[in-house]
Amino acid sequence: MTSSSRTGGGRRVVVTGRGAVTPIGADWPTTWASMVKGSSGIRVLSTVDTTGLPVRIGGEVLDLDLSGLPPKAVRRTDSSVHIALSAALEAVADANLVVDEALAPRVAVVLGSAGGPTKLSAAATRALDERGARGLSPYYFPGSxxxxxxxxxxxxxxxxxxxxxxxxACATGATSIGEAARLIRHGAADVVVAGGVDDTMTRLDITGAAISRALSTRNDDPEAASRPFDRGRDGFVMSAGGGVVVLESEEHARARGARVLGELAGYGATTDAFHPTAPHPEAGPARRAMHDALAQAGLAPQDVGYINAHGTSTPLNDTTELRAIRGVFGSHATRIPVSSTKSMTGHMLGGAGAVELIVALESVLTGVTPPTINCDDPEDPEVNFVPHTAQEHRVEAAMSNSFGFGGHNAVLIARRWAG
Structure with missing residues (x-):
């Protein structure tokens, strides 16, 4: 690692807070504890009428405590916004950050969503059909x-x-955090609240994904449906959730005496320009995103101690991602843990990359790498997919991969903070 690499071409960016809402936890500590245990959040859907649908399973966010959110915002907004606000408030509290009048102009928000407020739109459409114009809230248009x-x-x-x-698309959370870091590196902000969120658990979204053959149809065994890198995988499992981090410049974090969780050391972003849904078969652009993230961090492949894979459990994605990992890491690919936490959370779409960056950071902090559950018959037996049970490893730097429909590739690297 060179001294120039530690600036990433600008100011260093550190993480001082994190928050998450997922199908396995309403906050980050609960989510992490569930991951370490290998708990699945995939169930038969209880909030969606799945009558006649080819897929009846998913990862729902249930019983989210909304008492700490502004009541007016809860009434006028979609469930995805409730998740985002909950995760953001948790992250800001975790960072012990106070946005006062002096700081406010230097605080940015970069928060993405692949689907947007789909539940709000579905409910508004029903209300319009049933009651006419009187059924529509005046807040629908700005909130949609x-x-x-x-x-x-x-x-x-x-x-x-x-x-x-x-x-x-599916890389939204990671792209949001990467672009947020650029704002800080280039001096446009001192603090950025960044992440991603989605709650697309509607009949329309589930059916649309199902008929495109993207979803698992393992309806009779929900907890075993998401099985990244397993030869028996048959598609991803759609889920709701989101993650938010507080990013700060090193200088700003030091000046306020903030606790630093780690450094967001590298970010790489590319596009396949190949197909609307299928990844590039040679994985060239994905490899380049990984190389770019390593270069910005000033790291060699052998410096990475853990990879949180995109690992969706779709046949094409997992094979292509393995090809990319092998291409970038060479023989080191068989010596480091590579796991997909989507095996437990399902695919939170725009929220996935943000939560998974937090997972990568937590592995650096704790030395624990969460498992890939359901990986019974691994496609590449030489790779350590952390099957079934969490493992302990010394991790100085961790990579988080996110690859989305449309060929979007985003790779983040979290590194131990040495000051």
Whole structure:
């Protein structure tokens, strides 16, 4: 590692807070504890009428405590916004950050969503059909945009810097965090609240994904349905959830005496430009995103101690990602743990990459790598997919991969903070 690499071409970016809402936990500590235990959040759906649908399973966020959220915002917004606000408030509290009048102009929000407020739109459509114009809330139009979560978080925190919604399909959360880091590196903000969220658990979204042959149809065995890198995988499991981190410049974090969880050391982003849904078969652009993230961090492949894989449990994605990992890491690919926590959470779409960056950071902090459950017959037996049970490893730097429909690739690297 060179001294120049530690600046990443600009100011160093550190993580001082994190929050998450997932099917296996309503906050980050609960989510992490569930991951370490290998618990699955995939169930037969209880909040969606699945009558006649080919898929009846998913990862729902149930019983989220909304008492700490502004009541007016809860009434006028979608469930995805509730998740985003909950995760953001947890992250800000974790960072012990106070956004006052002096700091507000230097605080940005970069919060993405792949689907946006789909439940709100579905409910509004029903209300319009049943009751006419009187059935529609005056807040529907401003609340129906994909930027709703970013706007509500900025409004509630009083953040007056840039407020941005990023959309890169399944890579949204990771892209949001990577672009947030760029704002800090280049001096456009001192603090960024960044992440991703989705709650697309509707009849329309589930059916659409199912008929595109993207989803697992293992309806009779939900907890075994998400099985990344297993030869018996048959598709991903759609889930709700989101993650948010507080990023700060090193200087700002030091000046306020913040506890630093780790450094967001590297970010790489590319596009396959190959197919609307299928990944590039040679994985060239995905490999380049991984190389770019390593280069920005000033790391060699052998410096990475854990990879949180995109690992969706779809036949094409997992094979292609393995090809990319093998191509970048060479023989080191068989010496480090590579796990997919989607085996437990399902695929939270725009929220996935943000939660998985937090997972990578937690592995650096704790030396624990969470498992890939259901990986009974691994496609590549030489790779350590951390099957079934968490493992302990010394991790100085961890990589988190996110690859989305449309060919979006985003790779983040979290590194131990040495000051």
């Amino acid at each position: 945009g994909v930027d709703s979560a970013a706007g509500e978080v900025a409004l509630h925190l009083g953040a007056q810097g840039p407020s941005v919604c990023v959309v890169t």
